[in-house]
Amino acid sequence: MLILHCPYCGVDAEETELHAGGEAHLKRFGPGSSDEEFEGYLFHRENPKGVHFERWRHVNGCGKWFHAARCTNTLEVFGTYSAQVFEPPQELQDKISAKRPGWEWRDLKGSDQ
Numbered sequence: 001m002l003i004l005h006c007p008y009c010g011v012d013a014e015e016t017e018l019h020a021g022g023e024a025h026l027k028r029f030g031p032g033s034s035d036e037e038f039e040g041y042l043f044h045r046e047n048p049k050g051v052h053f054e055r056w057r058h059v060n061g062c063g064k065w066f067h068a069a070r071c072t073n074t075l076e077v078f079g080t081y082s083a084q085v086f087e088p089p090q091e092l093q094d095k096i097s098a099k100r101p102g103w104e105w106r107d108l109k110g111s112d113q
């Protein structure tokens with residue numbers, strides 16, 4: 001069973017206490033954006049075999065949204081952190097890089113996906 005640490009209330013929450021919210025760190029496009037940008041925001045998502053960043057809500061706990069870094073291949077959880085940031089904390093990025101040599105955070109804010 002998946003267990004994620006809620007960074008707000010400090011509980012190690014089981015999967016049944018959580019609700020998945022899809023990919024984290026999406027750049028939102030709205031009025032004034034191109035058709036390609038808006039299509040990318042609505043429909044295009046990462047589907048990596050490896051490190052992935054996801055949104056989760058502690059729905060049967062404190063009710064707050066947070067982010068989790070997991071490996072989709074091994075199901076290893078690298079860590080969780082506040083959803084109020086634009087990128088994972090540096091110490092989490094360093095931890096993932098140590099465990100997955102060659103991995104590095106890429107800023108999606110300027111990409112066209």
Ligand SMILES: [Zn+2]
Pocket residue numbers: 006007008009010011058061062063064
């Ligand atoms: Zn919580």
